[in-house]
Every structure is written in C-alpha cells, then in structure tokens.
Amino acid sequence: xxxxxxxxxxxxxxxxxxxxxxxxxxxxxxxxxxxxxxxxxxxxxxxxxxxxxxxxxxxxxxxxxxxxxxxxxxxxxxxxxxxxxxxxxxxxxxxxxxxxxxxxxxxxxxxxxxxxxxxxxxxxxxxxxxxxxxxxxxxxxxxxxxxxxxxxxxxxxxxxxxxxxxxxxxxxxxxxxxxxxxxxxxxxxxxxxxxxxxxxxxxxxxxxxxxxxxxxxxxxxxxxxxxxxxxxxxxxxxxxxxxxxxxxxxxxxxxxxxxxxxxxxxxxxxxxxxxxxxxxxxxxxxxxxxxxxxxxxxxxxxxxxxxxxxxxxxxxxxxxxxxxxxxxxxxxxxxxxxxxxxxxxxxxxxxxxxxxxxxxxxxxxxxxxxxxxxxxxxxxxxxxxxxxxxxxxxxxxxxxxxxxxxxxxxxxxxxxx
Numbered sequence: 001x002x003x004x005x006x007x008x009x010x011x012x013x014x015x016x017x018x019x020x021x022x023x024x025x026x027x028x029x030x031x032x033x034x035x036x037x038x039x040x041x042x043x044x045x046x047x048x049x050x051x052x053x054x055x056x057x058x059x060x061x062x063x064x065x066x067x068x069x070x071x072x073x074x075x076x077x078x079x080x081x082x083x084x085x086x087x088x089x090x091x092x093x094x095x096x097x098x099x100x101x102x103x104x105x106x107x108x109x110x111x112x113x114x115x116x117x118x119x120x121x122x123x124x125x126x127x128x129x130x131x132x133x134x135x136x137x138x139x140x141x142x143x144x145x146x147x148x149x150x151x152x153x154x155x156x157x158x159x160x161x162x163x164x165x166x167x168x169x170x171x172x173x174x175x176x177x178x179x180x181x182x183x184x185x186x187x188x189x190x191x192x193x194x195x196x197x198x199x200x201x202x203x204x205x206x207x208x209x210x211x212x213x214x215x216x217x218x219x220x221x222x223x224x225x226x227x228x229x230x231x232x233x234x235x236x237x238x239x240x241x242x243x244x245x246x247x248x249x250x251x252x253x254x255x256x257x258x259x260x261x262x263x264x265x266x267x268x269x270x271x272x273x274x275x276x277x278x279x280x281x282x283x284x285x286x287x288x289x290x291x292x293x294x295x296x297x298x299x300x301x302x303x304x305x306x307x308x309x310x311x312x313x314x315x316x317x318x319x320x321x322x323x324x325x326x327x328x329x330x331x332x333x334x335x336x337x338x339x340x341x342x343x344x345x346x347x348x349x350x351x352x353x354x355x356x357x358x359x360x361x362x363x364x365x366x367x368x369x370x371x372x373x374x375x376x377x378x379x380x381x382x383x384x385x386x387x388x389x390x391x392x393x394x395x396x397x398x399x400x401x402x403x404x405x406x407x408x409x410x411x412x413x414x415x416x417x
Contacts, residue, residue, distance in 0.1 A: 034379075035335075035377060035378055035379040036368070036371060036372065036376075036378050036379065037378070037379045037380075037381050038365050038367060038368045038371075038372060038378045038379070038380060038381065039365070039366050039367040039368070039380075039381050039382075039383050040331060040363040040364060040365055040366060040380045040381065040382050040383070041314070041315070041318075041363075041364055041366045041382065041383055041384060041385040041386070042360070042361065042362070042363065042364070042382075042385065043312040043313060043314055043355065043358055043359075043360055043362060043364060043385070044312070044313045044314070044352060044385045045310060045311075045312055045313075045360050046310070046311060046313055046352075047308050047309065047310055047311075048308065048309065048310075048311050048313075048346070048348065048354065049304045049305070049306065049307070049308045049309075050304070050305045050306050050309075050345070050346055051302055051303055051304045051305055051346055052217070052221050052303050052305060052346075053300060053301065053302055053303075054215040054216065054217065054300075054301040054303065055215065055298065055299070055300060055301070056213050056214050056215030056216075056247075056298075056299045056300075056301045057213070057214055057215075057296060057297065057298065057299060058211050058212065058213050058293055058294065058295055058296060058297045058299055059211070059212040059213070059214055059295050059296070060182070060206035060207050060208070060211065060212070060295040061207050061210065061211065061212055061280075062180045062182065062206070062207040063204065063205075063206045063207070063295070064178075064179055064180055064204065064205045064206075065201050065204050066091060066092075066176060066178070066201070066202045066203045066204060066205060067198055067199065067200060067201055067202065068094060068173070068176060068195045068196070068197055068198070068200060068202065069170075069173040069176075069197060069198065070094060070099065070170050070173045070174060070197050071194070071195065071196050071197045072094035072095050072096075072098065072099075072174065072194070072195065073094065073095045073192060073193065073194055073195075074092060074093070074094060074095075074189060074190070074191050074192060074193050074195060074202075075093055075094065075095045075191065075192075076092065076093035076191070077091075077092055077093075077187060077190075077191060078090045078091055078092065078093065079091045079092075079184050079203075081184070081185070081186040081187060082183065082184065082185070082186065083183070083184055084181075084182070084183050084184075084285075085178045085181065085182065085183070085184050085205060086178070086181050087178060087179065087180055087181045088177050088178065089177060089178045090175055090176070090177055091176050091177060091178055091184065091202075091203065092176040092202055092203075093174060093175055093176065094173075094174040094175075094176070094195065095174070096171055096174040096175075099167065099170045099171040099173075099174055100171055102167040102170070102171075103164065103167040103168055103171050105167075106160065106163045106164035106166075106167045106168075107164055109160040109163065109164070110157065110160040110161050110164050112160075113153065113156040113157040113159070113160040114157050116153045116156060116157075117150070117153035117154050117156070117157050119153070120146070120149040120150040120152070120153040120154075121150050121153075123146050123149065123150075124146040124147055124149065124150045127142060127143060127146045128143065128146075131143060176202065178205050179205075180205055180207055181207065182205045182206050182207040182208055183205065183206055183208055184203055184204070184205050185203045185204040185205070185206075186203065187202075187203060188200075188201055188202055188203055189202055206295050208283055208285075208291045208293070208294065208295075209282065209283040209284055209285060209291060210259075210280050210281060210282050210283055211280070211281055211283045211291075211293050211294075211295065212278055212279070212280055212281075213247055213259070213278070213279045213280075213281060213299050213301065214276060214277070214278050215276075215277055215279075215299075215301045215303075216269075216272065216274035216275065216276055216277070217264075217274060217275050217277050217303075218273060218274050219268055219273045219274065219275070221305070222268070222275055224305070225305060228305075228306060233306065234305065234306040234307070243260060243261040244258060244259075244260060244304060245258075245259050245260060245261050245279045245301060245302070245303050245304075246258055246259075246301070246302040246303075246304075247259065247279070247281060247299050247300065247301055247302070248299065248300045248302070249292070249293065249297055249298070249299060249300075250297070250298055254349055255300070255302040255349075257281050257293075258281070259279045259280050259281035259282070260279060260280060261277060261278070261279050261303075262278060262279065262280045263277070263278040264276075264277045264278075265277070279301070281293065311345065311354045312354070312355055312356075312358060312359075312360060313348065313352035313353060313354055313355065313385075314328065314352065314353065314355050314358075314364050314366070314385065315351060315352060315353075315366050315385060315386050315387070316347065316351055316352070316353050317366065317367070317369075318364055318365060318366040318367075318369070319342070319344060319353065319355070320369055325341060326341070326342050326343065326344050327339055327340060327341050327342060328340050328342055328355065328358065328364050328365070329364070329365035329369065329372060329374075330358065330362045330363055330364055330365070331363040331365070331378070331380055334377070335377055335378055335379065335380055336375055336376065336377055336378075337365065337372050337373065337374055337375065337376045337377075337378060338374060338375075339374045340357060340358060340362075341357060342355045342356060342357035342358060343355070343356040343357055344356075350387040351387050352385065352387065363380060363382065366383070366385065366386060
C-alpha cells in the first residue's frame with residue numbers, strides 16, 4: 001500500500017498542474033512590442049563661408065614707457081592714475097632749479113663771448129683802416145693776428161650759444177609730457193624720489209583706439225589658402241587691409257567686433273609651425289564710458305576663408321565618432337537605420353556643423369544615438385533641425401502620424417502571432 005500511494009499521487013496531481021498552467025498561460029494579457037521612437041531631421045541647406053577660429057591677444061598700437069631725460073628729484077605729479085591723457089599733456093615734473101642755474105650760467109658765457117667778439121671786431125677794423133691810410137704802418141703779421149682774434153671770438157660766441165641751447169633743452173626735459181594719446185598707468189615713483197636719466201620708468205601710456213589683435217595661423221590653413229588663391233577657388237582683395245576678420249572677447253556671444261587684417265609675418269615659426277597675423281579693430285570710447293577692449297585681453301578670432309557657397313548642415317550631436325572617423329545615422333525607406341560615413345566641416349554659431357556625404361532629402365537621426373544600431377527598425381519622429389540655443393533651424397516639419405487606438409494595436413498583435 002505504501003508503494004502505490006506515490007504512483008497514484010503523481011497520476012492525479014501532475015495533470016492538475018498541467019491544466020492549471022495552461023489556464024494561467026491563456027489568461028495572461030497579450031503585449032505588443034513597440035518600435036523605439038527616434039527624432040530625425042532633414043539637413044539644413046545654407047550658404048556659408050568657410051572660416052577658421054583662433055585664439056589671440058589684443059595689443060596697443062602705441063605703447064610708451066615714460067622715462068626721464070634728465071636726472072633729478074620728482075616735485076610734481078600732474079596726472080591721475082589710470083586716466084586718459086592727450087598727446088603733449090604734462091605728466092610729471094623734475095626739480096628744475098639746478099638746470100635753470102646752468103642756463104643762467106650759459107647765458108652769461110654767451111654775453112661775455114659776444115662782448116669779446118665786439119672788441120675783436122673793433123680792433124681788427126681799426127688796424128685794417130690804419131693799414132689803408134698809412135701803408136707800412138702795420139706789419140702783415142699784425143693784421144693776421146687781429147683777424148684771427150676776431151674769428152676766435154666769433155667761434156667762442158657760437159660755442160657758448162650751443163652750450164646754452166643744451167642747458168635750455170635739459171631744463172625743458174624737467175617737464176615730462178605724454179608723447180601719445182591714450183591711457184596712463186599708475187605712479188611707479190612718488191614725489192621726492194630721485195630718478196635717473198633714460199633709466200627709471202616713471203609710468204606707461206598705451207593707445208586704445210584702434211587696437212591690434214595678434215593670432216597665429218597654422219601651417220595647414222596657410223597652405224590651403226595659398227593653394228586656393230593659386231587655383232582661383234579663393235579670391236582675396238589686392239589690398240590686404242580689406243580682408244575682414246571678426247573677434248569676440250571673454251564671455252561675448254558670437255563675434256561682435258569686426259576688423260581687418262593688416263599684417264602677416266614673412267616666415268613660419270619652425271618651433272610652432274604657425275605664422276603670426278595681426279588684425280586691427282576699432283575701439284571707440286562711449287560718450288560717458290570707457291573703451292571695451294584693452295591691451296593684453298584674451299580674444300577669439302573668427303577668420304573667413306574663401307567665398308560663400310552652399311552646404312548641408314546638421315546639429316553637432318547627430319555626428320558620431322568611430323575610431324576617429326565621423327558618421328551619422330540615416331533612415332531608409334523601410335525606417336531602417338543606416339550607417340553613413342561623412343566628412344565634417346566648420347561649426348556655425350548656431351551649433352550646426354557642415355557635413356559632406358549626405359543628401360538634402362536624407363532623414364538624419366538627431367537624437368538617441370546610443371540606443372540604436374545599424375539595420376534596426378525604428379519609428380521616426382520628424383522634427384525641424386535643432387540648434388545649439390534650443391531653437392530650431394527653419395525647415396518644413398511634416399506632421400507625425402497619430403498612433404492607432406489600443407484595441408487596434410491588440411488585434412494587429414494577434415494577427416502577427
């Protein structure tokens with residue numbers, strides 16, 4: 001009896017479990033596997049100009065270290081630190097009294113030399129008159145002696161006058177004027193300090209309007225531009241000052257400052273492989289303010305290259321990288337994801353990048369790139385090409401078809417089974 005109980009239990013329990021399992025399986029709700037929704041956009045067709053971006057520094061056109069031209073003690077400061085000054089404006093004054101004394105002394109020497117000159121001229125004239133009236137009354141040596149005395153006295157006058165001019169010049173150097181218009185720095189030395197001729201730096205003055213910006217152009221871009229000029233694909237004005245260039249300072253959006261290129265160096269730096277280029281920008285002073293740009297500021301330089309041309313652009317995030325090679329995902333007619341190798345160009349201000357290797361009617365995936373792979377079937381959600389600032393590039397946006405009602409989706413799921 002004990003051997004038959006497990007057998008009967010198995011014959012009764014196993015069918016019951018199978019029956020219950022089948023009923024439970026039939027009672028489970030049927031599900032429909034929805035396709036992943038990915039945003040797509042058509043490439044934006046736009047006329048653009050190729051450009052290169054560089055970093056640079058602003059610099060003053062005129063910069064002067066104010067140094068004394070005579071040695072002495074500072075007695076007056078005629079400028080306010082950090083103020084704007086005009087050309088010829090009095091800045092500092094060195095004690096003029098020692099130099100005034102030298103001028104007075106030199107003036108007295110000039111007067112003395114002039115008196116001696118008058119005496120020598122009178123003596124020479126009297127001797128010559130005597131020689132004419134009474135021949136033989138004076139010897140030839142005596143005549144030559146008086147003539148030499150007159151010439152010597154005349155030379156003494158000229159030497160004294162030259163010395164006087166030097167002392168007057170040194171006296172004028174006691175007043176230190178600004179040689180240019182611009183903005184003055186601080187006091188490097190205060191009143192009472194001894195300053196040495198041509199050695200001590202008292203302050204500096206820099207010009208502000210206009211202002212320079214220096215940047216280094218890489219050798220690859222330089223060769224590209226020169227080859228384009230030789231082949232006729234890039235046209236440059238005869239006057240190099242007409243080449244436009246744009247600049248932005250720290251924190252500025254876009255490139256609000258426009259200037260022109262006015263200098264390019266005559267050789268490439270072999271250590272860096274770059275050539276120094278300089279641009280000039282206007283830096284006007286507002287009526288009740290100060291110039292925005294100052295020498296030494298960090299600047300972003302936007303240098304256009306060549307002529308405007310048509311190009312296709314996509315948002316930067318739609319471009320993937322595969323071991324250094326760029327690609328985008330596009331959808332074919334069956335909504336399958338296709339891998340497309342592309343060549344990228346310049347990045348525009350709105351976040352769109354120039355792309356070569358796609359067509360204007362391609363449907364480019366602009367989001368959810370990590371969740372998709374080639375040959376995957378997806379449900380497209382077509383939108384206008386997004387931009388960096390959260391807006392959208394102007395392009396027609398087709399209406400997305402409405403999804404079928406839940407009941408219809410369930411019926412289609414049964415038919416698929």
